[in-house]
Amino acid sequence: MIAETTLKALQALFPEPRPEETVADVSDVTEEIEQEDQESPPKDEPRPNGVIERDYAIHGYHLDAQVSPDQLLEAIDILDKAEFFIETITGVDWIKENQFEVIYDFSRYDFDICRVVIRTRVPRDEPVVPTITGIYTGANWHERETHDFFGIKFEGHPHLVPLLLPEDADFHPLRKDFKA
Amino acid sequence: MSKPIKLGPDETFVLNVGPQHPATHGVLRVKMRMDGEYIVESETVIGYIHRMHEKMGELKTYPQFLMNLSRMDYLGAVGYSHGHVLCVEKAAGIEVPERAEYIRVIMVELNRIASHLFWFGAFVMDLGGFSPLMYALQDREHILDMMEKVTGSRLTYCYFRFGGLYNDIDDEFIEDARRFIPRMRKSLDKYHKLVTGNIIFRKRLEGNAHLSKETCRKYGASSAVARGSGINFDVRRNEPYSVYPEFDFDIPVFHECDSLARYNVRMAEIEQSLRIVEQALDKLPDGPIMPQKAPKIIKPPAGDYYQAVETARGSFGVRLVSDGGKTPYRMKLRSPTYSNMHLFDETCAGMLIMDALAFMGSLDLVIPEIDR
Numbered sequence: 001m002i003a004e005t006t007l008k009a010l011q012a013l014f015p016e017p018r019p020e021e022t023v024a025d026v027s028d029v030t031e032e033i034e035q036e037d038q039e040s041p042p043k044d045e046p047r048p049n050g051v052i053e054r055d056y057a058i059h060g061y062h063l064d065a066q067v068s069p070d071q072l073l074e075a076i077d078i079l080d081k082a083e084f085f086i087e088t089i090t091g092v093d094w095i096k097e098n099q100f101e102v103i104y105d106f107s108r109y110d111f112d113i114c115r116v117v118i119r120t121r122v123p124r125d126e127p128v129v130p131t132i133t134g135i136y137t138g139a140n141w142h143e144r145e146t147h148d149f150f151g152i153k154f155e156g157h158p159h160l161v162p163l164l165l166p167e168d169a170d171f172h173p174l175r176k177d178f179k180a
Numbered sequence: 181m182s183k184p185i186k187l188g189p190d191e192t193f194v195l196n197v198g199p200q201h202p203a204t205h206g207v208l209r210v211k212m213r214m215d216g217e218y219i220v221e222s223e224t225v226i227g228y229i230h231r232m233h234e235k236m237g238e239l240k241t242y243p244q245f246l247m248n249l250s251r252m253d254y255l256g257a258v259g260y261s262h263g264h265v266l267c268v269e270k271a272a273g274i275e276v277p278e279r280a281e282y283i284r285v286i287m288v289e290l291n292r293i294a295s296h297l298f299w300f301g302a303f304v305m306d307l308g309g310f311s312p313l314m315y316a317l318q319d320r321e322h323i324l325d326m327m328e329k330v331t332g333s334r335l336t337y338c339y340f341r342f343g344g345l346y347n348d349i350d351d352e353f354i355e356d357a358r359r360f361i362p363r364m365r366k367s368l369d370k371y372h373k374l375v376t377g378n379i380i381f382r383k384r385l386e387g388n389a390h391l392s393k394e395t396c397r398k399y400g401a402s403s404a405v406a407r408g409s410g411i412n413f414d415v416r417r418n419e420p421y422s423v424y425p426e427f428d429f430d431i432p433v434f435h436e437c438d439s440l441a442r443y444n445v446r447m448a449e450i451e452q453s454l455r456i457v458e459q460a461l462d463k464l465p466d467g468p469i470m471p472q473k474a475p476k477i478i479k480p481p482a483g484d485y486y487q488a489v490e491t492a493r494g495s496f497g498v499r500l501v502s503d504g505g506k507t508p509y510r511m512k513l514r515s516p517t518y519s520n521m522h523l524f525d526e527t528c529a530g531m532l533i534m535d536a537l538a539f540m541g542s543l544d545l546v547i548p549e550i551d552r
Contacts, residue, residue, distance in 0.1 A: 060270065060486035085397040087488075088514040092501055105486065105499065105514070109397065109406065109413040115486065138399030141522050149234070164227040164551060173235050174510075 002082065003053075003062045003114040009078045010051045010065045010116075061105075061115035069120050069129050076132045079106050079116060087115075089142035091150040095176040098124045100152055104132070122152065131157040149174035192220055195533075199228050203306060203537045206547030210524075210540075217532050222525050230551040237511030242268055242478040245511070247338040252515065253549040254335050256295035258287045259491030260549075261340045266421060267487035267498040268342055271480035279467045280344040281423045286357070286460045287327065287339065288491075289453040293364065294323040295492035296446050296453075299544045303443070304375055306541035307384055312375055319367050326356045342478055344470035357461060361454050368450060376447065385440035389527055389539035392437060400519040403494030404449070405543060407433050408441035415490035427459045439542040446544070479506060493517050493544055515549045 051065040067075045087105035094101055104118040122129055131154040132139045143154040144163035151172040154160060162169045172178060195212045198204035207228040213220045233248050240248075249264045250257030262284060269276060297320040301313030324334045330349050331339040339346050375381055396406045406413055414431040416424045432448035434441035482504040488497040494516025501510040520543050528536040 058270065059483065083397065086400040087497060088499070088512065090499055090512040092510045105497070109411045111418055113419050136398050137526065138519060138522055141518065164230040173232060
């Protein structure tokens with residue numbers, strides 16, 4: 001139930017035709033189904049933005065939305081209105097694609113279970129994402145931690161200093177090119 | 181709570197609670213700006229025992245990483261292993277024999293009782309009562325003894341394997357567990373008489389540290405912190421995993437939103453865990469504890485996977501990003517206390533310091549689990 005309404009709300013973020021994507025087979029990907037494990041790194045083609053319904057029994061979540069950084073706040077706002085709680089924020093270093101991915105996990109305090117994943121990709125040499133602490137105050141530590149480990153900047157964050165690493169840390173241990 | 185007397189801004193001072201202080205339950209530092217005995221604002225500083233478990237997750241193969249999970253939370257270790265093995269089993273498509281699932285549940289629930297007992301003792305000690313800690317440790321010792329005989333360790337268990345278990349339980353364990361249940365019920369009665377009904381105890385906690393549902397949602401709180409605020413959320417019920425749907429048990433929810441409600445939730449949970457163990461022992465099926473074809477090398481197909489479980493401290497999640505290799509591409513561990521502790525700063529503003537420390541105790545902190 002809630003999964004359908006959230007899916008509709010998230011889909012509204014993506015107007016159907018995407019003119020800048022001229023590659024022939026890319027438009028099929030947004031049409032979900034059979035594209036299960038699309039975001040695997042061996043694929044050179046990165047996944048285009050859009051919402052995909054996932055098989056909960058395999059992946060453990062229902063909706064998987066990839067948005068651009070400037071759509072992020074809008075997407076998070078939809079989840080806030082639907083009474084989702086924030087589970088965690090994670091970074092992933094896709095070094096071959098020269099990109100960082102920031103993953104936001106959401107779930108609900110409800111028996112109508114619905115897990116939503118919002119992900120956004122930023123270039124590795126200029127990793128800036130808007131902060132969502134304005135919507136979810138509890139994102140504060142999660143964003144600081146992601147900043148610690150990956151060096152992703154959360155623009156507008158009130159207190160972006162190292163959380164788990166030493167206070168003068170200028171290294172980012174979860175980057176794939178990090179050498180201890 | 182009475183209002184603080186207005187002082188000039190230069191009359192406040194900064195108080196460091198921790199990093200080494202009995203009230204912080206571990207290596208945790210809270211910088212508090214104080215106005216006399218009232219907290220104006222506070223900042224929790226964590227990371228003193230950060231060990232980069234997530235990096236280790238990337239460097240080690242799946243079986244090698246198994247023992248890391250119990251090092252995160254030394255009081256309720258088995259629950260964390262459970263989340264990890266379930267996530268990898270789901271990703272790699274490994275079948276688990278039914279007997280193994282039942283034994284896992286027995287272990288997780290016993291460990292939950294042990295963890296709650298320790299919390300109970302430590303919490304009452306925060307408030308100035310010493311004997312309940314000794315009583316609780318005595319009961320906890322029975323559980324540790326039982327589990328030691330089967331798993332080989334007392335705190336940092338490495339008992340679960342992908343597809344099953346390291347060791348089967350024997351008749352001695354079953355007998356011990358059956359004897360333990362009525363004894364624990366008797367002890368619970370004793371605790372309720374000794375502590376729950378104590379007027380000093382109640383006066384300290386009633387109305388202390390009001391946590392609204394909205395705050396819980398914004399911070400992603402779980403476990404008794406959320407259930408003490410009237411949120412009916414327990415992963416075992418909301419998102420059933422393993423063999424939990426087979427058992428008849430209740431999720432205690434209290435609506436007072438104060439520290440006493442959080443206390444009541446955990447105490448009621450001990451009773452529910454006893455019920456689950458009892459039923460699991462009754463229903464325990466025969467059979468193998470490892471599948472016929474357990475894969476030697478585990479390589480989950482590329483993609484990302486999430487698995488949440490309810491540990492003693494709340495909803496623990498494992499997010500696994502796999503590229504199809506022998507080691508995870510990224511392993512994120514979502515620890516419950518991290519979110520539960522995060523709301524401390526916002527809530528404790530305006531509180532008396534002794535109330536804030538009672539509130540901190542009611543959150544059931546285990547610092548290695550926050551820092552990972």
